[in-house]
Amino acid sequence: MGRDFSVIATLFFKASSLQKKRAILTVAAIAWGTVAILMLLAFGEGLRHQMVKARRGMGQNIAVWWSGETSKVWQGLPEGRRIQARLDDLDYLRAKMPSSTGILGEMTSWQTTLTWGTTTITGRVTGANWEYGEMRHHYPQAGGRFFNANDQRDKKRVIFLGNQLAEDIFGEVNPVGEILQVASVPYLVIGVLNPKLQMGTYKGPDEMGAVIPITTFSAQWSRQWLHNVVFKVGVAEDMPRAREEFAQALSAKYRFDPADEQVTALWDTAEGGKTLAAEMRRFQIFLGIIGALTLLVGGIGVANIMYAVVKEKTREIGVQMAIGAHRSWITGPFVLQGMTYTLLGGAFGLVVAIILVLLFQLVPVEGNDAIAFLGKPTLSAEIAVSTAALLGFIGILAGYFPARRAATVDPAETLRYE
Amino acid sequence: MNWPLKKKNNGDGNSNGHIIEMLGITKVYDTGKIQVEALKGIDLVVDKGEFVAVVGPSGSGKSTLLNLVGCLDTPSGGTYMLGGEAVAGLDRDQLADVRNRRVGFVFQNFNLLPQLTALENVEMPMLFGGMGRRERRRRAKEHLDRVGLGDRVEHRPTELSGGQMQRVAIARALAMEPDIVLADEPTGNLDTGSGSDVMSLMTELWGQGRTLVVVTHDKTLASRAGRVVEIRDGVVVTDERAVA
Numbered sequence: 001m002g003r004d005f006s007v008i009a010t011l012f013f014k015a016s017s018l019q020k021k022r023a024i025l026t027v028a029a030i031a032w033g034t035v036a037i038l039m040l041l042a043f044g045e046g047l048r049h050q051m052v053k054a055r056r057g058m059g060q061n062i063a064v065w066w067s068g069e070t071s072k073v074w075q076g077l078p079e080g081r082r083i084q085a086r087l088d089d090l091d092y093l094r095a096k097m098p099s100s101t102g103i104l105g106e107m108t109s110w111q112t113t114l115t116w117g118t119t120t121i122t123g124r125v126t127g128a129n130w131e132y133g134e135m136r137h138h139y140p141q142a143g144g145r146f147f148n149a150n151d152q153r154d155k156k157r158v159i160f161l162g163n164q165l166a167e168d169i170f171g172e173v174n175p176v177g178e179i180l181q182v183a184s185v186p187y188l189v190i191g192v193l194n195p196k197l198q199m200g201t202y203k204g205p206d207e208m209g210a211v212i213p214i215t216t217f218s219a220q221w222s223r224q225w226l227h228n229v230v231f232k233v234g235v236a237e238d239m240p241r242a243r244e245e246f247a248q249a250l251s252a253k254y255r256f257d258p259a260d261e262q263v264t265a266l267w268d269t270a271e272g273g274k275t276l277a278a279e280m281r282r283f284q285i286f287l288g289i290i291g292a293l294t295l296l297v298g299g300i301g302v303a304n305i306m307y308a309v310v311k312e313k314t315r316e317i318g319v320q321m322a323i324g325a326h327r328s329w330i331t332g333p334f335v336l337q338g339m340t341y342t343l344l345g346g347a348f349g350l351v352v353a354i355i356l357v358l359l360f361q362l363v364p365v366e367g368n369d370a371i372a373f374l375g376k377p378t379l380s381a382e383i384a385v386s387t388a389a390l391l392g393f394i395g396i397l398a399g400y401f402p403a404r405r406a407a408t409v410d411p412a413e414t415l416r417y418e
Numbered sequence: 419m420n421w422p423l424k425k426k427n428n429g430d431g432n433s434n435g436h437i438i439e440m441l442g443i444t445k446v447y448d449t450g451k452i453q454v455e456a457l458k459g460i461d462l463v464v465d466k467g468e469f470v471a472v473v474g475p476s477g478s479g480k481s482t483l484l485n486l487v488g489c490l491d492t493p494s495g496g497t498y499m500l501g502g503e504a505v506a507g508l509d510r511d512q513l514a515d516v517r518n519r520r521v522g523f524v525f526q527n528f529n530l531l532p533q534l535t536a537l538e539n540v541e542m543p544m545l546f547g548g549m550g551r552r553e554r555r556r557r558a559k560e561h562l563d564r565v566g567l568g569d570r571v572e573h574r575p576t577e578l579s580g581g582q583m584q585r586v587a588i589a590r591a592l593a594m595e596p597d598i599v600l601a602d603e604p605t606g607n608l609d610t611g612s613g614s615d616v617m618s619l620m621t622e623l624w625g626q627g628r629t630l631v632v633v634t635h636d637k638t639l640a641s642r643a644g645r646v647v648e649i650r651d652g653v654v655v656t657d658e659r660a661v662a
Contacts, residue, residue, distance in 0.1 A: 007546065324514045324518020
């Protein structure tokens with residue numbers, strides 16, 4: 001074994017003088033393939049990050065429940081009853097849902113007149129609990145704030161605006177501190193939403209709406225019932241338990257079958273996140289396959305050149321066999337050579353890909369919608385490892401098949417010259 | 419002339435002095451449609467220290483015989499003992515080992531490896547034989563000195579003349595101190611001067627007690643041999659020893 005290795009290594013180092021131009025082209029083909037697969041995977045990775053971020057724009061690990069209608073007879077009560085939560089159910093639900101880290105209610109008024117000076121537009125106004133700011137990722141721009149527990153307790157007339165809505169009403173003027181008439185009732189603007197990437201919405205994009213304390217809303221519109229309930233869990237794994245607790249608590253209070261999915265159906269973003277992750281993974285695999293095919297073409301190039309070398313060296317192979325070379329000593333150097341070209345090309349490709357990724361980091365996101373949506377290419381250890389494994393595999397194949405050809409050389413046939 | 423075959427000995431192969439013992443050797447090439455019988459029953463015994471020239475017209479089977487003697491190919495029928503070792507039934511790597519240890523080849527077109535220096539070419543069989551690097555270098559230098567190329571060790575084949583290349587090839591053939599040196603038209607590609615140099619070298623090797631089997635068309639070379647075997651249509655037609 002040790003002898004085999006030293007013989008193969010010696011022959012490899014003595015024999016690896018392939019024509020330079022060929023070697024360079026071969027290495028370049030592999031490098032190109034490597035760049036292709038790495039960049040495709042890097043863009044896929046960047047897009048995945050961006051999608052996950054966008055998905056979380058609405059809030060992380062939250063579930064949204066609107067209302068429902070019973071579809072099963074339960075404890076003598078008929079089906080077809082409408083179940084809708086009320087403002088005072090929130091404390092009850094909070095007490096009955098230990099797995100949840102937050103719960104809030106929302107009331108909504110669509111097409112509400114919003115007037116500032118001579119500007120009047122209609123927009124969506126949501127009344128929500130103060131936890132909404134954190135749970136629904138309503139982070140204010142500098143100089144503003146979201147409303148807090150005190151505002152809610154005191155039924156303050158304060159309003160938090162989506163950034164697009166604020167722009168539509170106030171234009172260049174800083175809205176914070178201005179008085180906005182909401183259905184002819186004056187509200188103090190206390191904050192504007194920091195622009196965010198948002199993929200999922202259930203009433204419309206957050207940047208287009210306004211939010212006020214739920215208590216204030218309830219007083220102005222004389223409403224008790226909730227348009228929807230939102231609850232949150234700390235980690236996605238807790239969501240199924242929280243959903244179960246929610247169904248139990250609600251069904252106990254409104255007397256319906258907790259297994260009645262017509263009532264308890266809700267939008268589970270934790271689950272949706274999992275689906276998104278799986279979809280993105282599939283997309284990345286698809287990109288990877290395209291890249292792998294490019295790389296494979298490079299590998300075929302290497303194999304092709306190795307075949308040519310084997311053909312050119314047939315006589316030398318015959319001579320080596322005649323003076324006592326074992327079969328593996330003939331094939332070993334060819335496999336090594338194929339590997340070397342492939343890995344050399346891979347290394348070049350990796351360097352180029354890293355440079356490209358770094359250059360992309362320098363491109364500003366501001367005002368570049370494509371990059372804002374697609375994200376920047378990102379390399380990960382996973383990408384590096386899978387690409388390296390693929391390169392190794394292709395390298396072995398690129399050397400193996402030509403080497404097998406070399407091993408079939410018949411010395412008696414080769415050395416005949418008559 | 420018939421050479422009586424002695425009983426095969428077990429163990430020490432060379433005690434009866436026979437390097438080559440061929441009995442009823444046949445070789446059939448199967449080209450698919452037709453079968454070509456290149457050798458039709460060759461009996462040949464060569465003793466240690468003999469210099470045998472194998473002559474015959476083109477296509478008579480000389481080279482086929484040489485390939486079989488050198489274990490580059492295996493016979494279709496008959497028995498062959500090389501240095502007392504039965505060759506039949508060995509696998510490719512085992513045959514490679516036999517060639518490495520027992521046989522030194524010299525070819526008409528030298529067949530040196532072009533990217534290697536003279537020294538590295540001579541080292542090659544010793545590399546395959548598992549010899550250490552330092553020992554290989556030392557011996558390779560010695561062998562090149564002996565063929566008169568001590569000052570050309572770092573030259574590549576393209577920087578050498580035909581005669582020099584053939585001398586490197588002979589040094590390579592001797593590298594593993596083989597039982598037998600096989601040469602196939604060793605002077606065929608050389609001008610008269612270099613050819614006679616190589617012939618002298620072969621004669622000298624014979625003088626040192628080495629066993630040589632040379633296939634040649636060259637009458638001058640054949641005349642230097644101690645024994646001339648003529649082959650025609652795959653059979654030995656004459657086998658003559660020169661009167662010493």
